[in-house]
Amino acid sequence: MRERERELVNYEKILLKNMETPGYTGDLAAYERAGGYRAIRKVLKEYKPEQVIEIVKKSGLRGRGGAGFPTGTKWGFIPKDPTLTKYLCVNADESEPGTFKDRQLIDRDPHQMLEGTLIAAYAIGAKVVYIYIRGEFALGAKILERAIAEARAKGYIGKDVFGSGIGIEIWVHRGAGAYICGEETALLESIEGKRGLPRAKPPFPAINGLYQKPTVVNNVETVSNLPHIINRGPEWYAAIGTPKSPGMRIFSVGGHVKRPGNYEVPLGISLRELIDEHAGGVRDGHRIKAIIPGGASAAFFTPEHLDVKLDFESIAQAGSMLGSGGVTVMDETTCMVWAAYNLLGFFHHESCGKCTPCREGSAWLYHILERIEHGEGRPEDLAQLERLCGNIAGKTVCAFGDAEVAPILSTLKHFRDEYEAHIREHRCPIGDGVAALAAR
Amino acid sequence: MRPYEGECLMLSESAKSRIVDLFPRYPDKHSVMLAALRVAQEERGYVTEEAMGEIAVLLEQTPVQVYETATFYTMFSLQPLGKHVIQVCRTLSCALVGADGLVRYLEQTLGIKAGETTPDGLFSLKTVECLAACGAGPMMQINDDYYEYLTGEKIDRILADLRREGRSPLASGPFLIPLLISSPP
Incomplete structure (x- = not known):
């Protein structure tokens, strides 16, 4: 606990502040007691949508989903024509192995995320928002539905948001188990009720997105930052972190x-x-x-x-x-071939099947790693792996192709001797990689 | 498992109205597809061919459009499953802290292999990919509930609870880790 206290002194928490306060329940009353829903009121009263976009641009906020694209710039691509229907989608399809932050933001402070969602919707002129939450987050979906109902009952969400005359509806749309739906165009396909196959880009969603309308897709953590940027100003936010990666x-x-x-x-x-x-x-x-x-x-x-x-x-x-x-x-107890093999099991399972290099390549990569890990690798396998990786990365519609080769190419680069030992000794020199289950 | 003879495999009227109630949320009916398949699965424990046919009519799609969607998403099953579907995360972070041991333990305890259902129809066991619980592994999802920080002892209690009551108080609540974070010094 001592280390923990030191760290709490060092950095002021922003997004996790409420939920790390003992007794914080995350309901609407608790969120408002903590200062919640002030930012959206201010936005509706004082700023035009373009001004909100400028503030977010000035803050330097970059997308927290993975690509790190500047949020204000992304919003700026949305056509200003008021007669066009626009959509906002919040990406709550958290599925990247090793990542579990959005789940906590949803479960513990749903109104923070909803307030940010309202700010983003206002900025781009979206009257309808879909929160795409991964299907397995049944609890998170229930918590969000409840929070939306609370906010709707108070007039914070619905036909006349905070009495501004502006209508913003927010709906929870549950996924059904497909990693690829975290890719923004696959997410749009999935909301439209189809298989989650990424679309070729361009056109980008800002021009031709959900139902062929201009659409922004923002991550849960990204929108959760917005109330704080409004409340404390873009200069405050930009001063945290590094100049190019603020916050x-x-x-x-x-x-x-x-x-x-x-x-x-x-x-x-x-x-x-x-x-x-x-x-x-x-x-x-x-x-x-x-x-x-x-x-x-x-x-x-x-x-x-x-x-x-x-x-x-x-x-x-x-x-x-x-x-x-x-x-x-x-x-040091972890075999790197086993780790890459485990991850390729993931990528092989989750490849959506649209692009041949990824669909066929992920299977080949998986099976070659499988035989190396099990002591049946061949001397030519390493060159074969590298050749396959070179034929997948950059040759697919979405970034999944680049993603699936990263574990292999990087472990081959840093731990090539481990691959060679597997092939030479016809066994895994580290062990089977199976961590035992604790009894109690 | 097979459906028993004469079992009604169609959607009930209440299931249909749950589906139709969602239409106003979207500019087209097609968007209700995943929700409709979920309703169908909740009703029978799996998605029947009959239900897919009815969803096609309700959503004004062809049956094959419903079928291709149902088979794309891993949460839909076209075969009957056990009453409690145990899904163990096998991806790297959980594997580093005992996911394989967890699968073996469940296989031994239930007397089935991953991918199978117990003869009494109570439990199905399968491995799945990352469930966003990486810091709290090893873990499993049973129906809608997550169970995290698993040990042999905890699993025994969960399975006993499910056998006895149909549910277990050991299911995870709203997520927050590390849990010690707000305890006083």
Whole structure:
């Protein structure tokens, strides 16, 4: 607990502040007692939609779903023509392995997210919002439905938002188990009731999105930032973090650490600080072997990368990506071939099947890794893996193709000797990778 | 498992009205597809061919459009399943902290393999991909509920609860980790 207190002193929490306050229930009354729904009132009274877009541009807020695109700029692409119907979709399809922040934002402070959603909808002129929540989040969907009903009963959501004469409806749309629906155009297809197959871009959703109308898709954490940016001003927000990656970020830390959890820190702190100070460090008697810094789609790092700063540019420069903020730590008991094999099991299962390189390639990658891990690898397999990866990345409609090759190419780069040992010794030299279940 | 003979596989009138009630939320009926399939699954425990046919009529789609959607999403089952469907997350973060051991433990305890249903129709077991509970693994979802930080002892209690009461108080509530966060120093 001592370390924890020090950290609380160091950084002022923004998004997790309410929910980390003892006794906070997350209902509408609690949210308003904590200062909630002030920002949307201010926006409706004082700002035109264009001014809200300018404020968000000035804050430097970048999307928290994975790509890090500047939010205000994304909104700016929406045509200003008031006769056009526009849609806002909130991406609550949190499915990137290693990431569990949006679930907490939804479960524990749904009104923070809803207030941000109203601000975003007003800014782009959307009268209808769909919150696309992954199907497995049954509890989260129930919590959101209840929060929306509370807000609707008070006139915060509906035909006349806060008596402004502006109508904004918010509906919860539940997914049904498909990772790819977190990709924004697959998400739109899924809302339209179809298979979640990503669309070719352009046209981008801002021009031709949901029901062929201009559409913005924003992540849960992204919209949750908005009330705070309005309340405290874009200059305040831009001063947190780094100049190009401003603000706080919630990192989900899991794997072999002492204290897995969601930690809200300014962008730009080191990976070492996040793991050692916040997540309690690697479990006793062990040392870090590899780290995935931004969800399963991000390239593996090694302990050499522990001083890399956690902001969009620094991580990209070091060869990986900040992605979804899901940080997975692995200690020396973890076989890297097994880890890549596990993740390719994920990608092989989740490939939507639209593009041949990804659909066929993910199966090939998975089966080659399977045989290497099981001691049946062939000397030519490593070159084969690299050739396959080169024929998938950049050759598909969406970024899934680039994502699925990242675990392989990065483990081949940093741990090639481990692959070679598997093939040479016809076995996994580390062990079967199976962590036992604790009895109690 | 097979449906018993003479079992009604059509949608009930109340299921149909639950589906129709959602139409005003969208500019077209097609968008109600996932919700309609969920209603169908909740009613019979799986999505029947008959229900898919009726959804096609309600949503003004062809039956194959309903079928291709139902088969794309992993949460829909076209075969009957056990009363309690246990889904164990097998993806990396959970695997690092004991997901494989959890699957083995459940297989031994239930006497079935992943992908199977117990002969009494009570439990189905399968492995699934990341459920966004990575910091709280190993974990499993049973029907709508998450169960996290699992140990052998905890699983025994959950299964006993489900056998006895049909539900377990060990299901996760609203998510917040680390849990110690707001305890006083």
